[in-house]
Amino acid sequence: MKYNTKQRQIVLELIKEFSDEHITAEALLSIINERKLDISRATLYRVLDSLVEEGILKKIIVDNKTSACFQLCDHLDHHHFHLICEKCGKLIHLDCEEVDELISHISMEHDFDVNASRVVLYGLCHDCKKSC
Numbered sequence: 001m002k003y004n005t006k007q008r009q010i011v012l013e014l015i016k017e018f019s020d021e022h023i024t025a026e027a028l029l030s031i032i033n034e035r036k037l038d039i040s041r042a043t044l045y046r047v048l049d050s051l052v053e054e055g056i057l058k059k060i061i062v063d064n065k066t067s068a069c070f071q072l073c074d075h076l077d078h079h080h081f082h083l084i085c086e087k088c089g090k091l092i093h094l095d096c097e098e099v100d101e102l103i104s105h106i107s108m109e110h111d112f113d114v115n116a117s118r119v120v121l122y123g124l125c126h127d128c129k130k131s132c
Helices: 006-017 025-034 041-053 097-110 126-131
Strands: 057-060 069-072 081-085 091-094 120-123
Touching: 006 025, 006 041, 006 069, 025 041, 041 057, 041 069
Parallel strands: 081 120
Antiparallel strands: 057 069, 081 091
16 A cells, blocks of 8 residues: 555545545546646546546546546446547446346356456447437
C-alpha cells in the first residue's frame, strides 16, 4: 500500500461520493477545482494510477474516443457491460444478472474469456428514443 496522503484521501472520498457512476479524471478534476481542493492534475493522475494498481479502483476503457472512467472495485462484484447512446454519448453501466449468464455461456460453450469491462453496446438511451 502507498502512503495515505491527504490528496489520496480526498480522491478516494470523491470516488466514494460518486460510487454509483462512472467518473472520469477530468470530471474529478472539475470537482476538485470547484471545491478549491489542493490537488494538481498530475497528482490526481498519479493517485488514480496508484489506486488502480492496488486494485482499489477499476479503470474502464470503453473505446478510443471516450475518456477512461474509474469506479470502486467493490461495485464490480460481477460482470457488467456498458451502453453508449449514439445520439447524446451517455455512458450507462449495465448491471444485470442476465449479463452474468451470457458471460458464463460464452466461457463454457465457446471457450472464450470475455473482458466484460470492455464490452460496449451502442444504441439509443431512453431520453433520446423519446425525442425521435
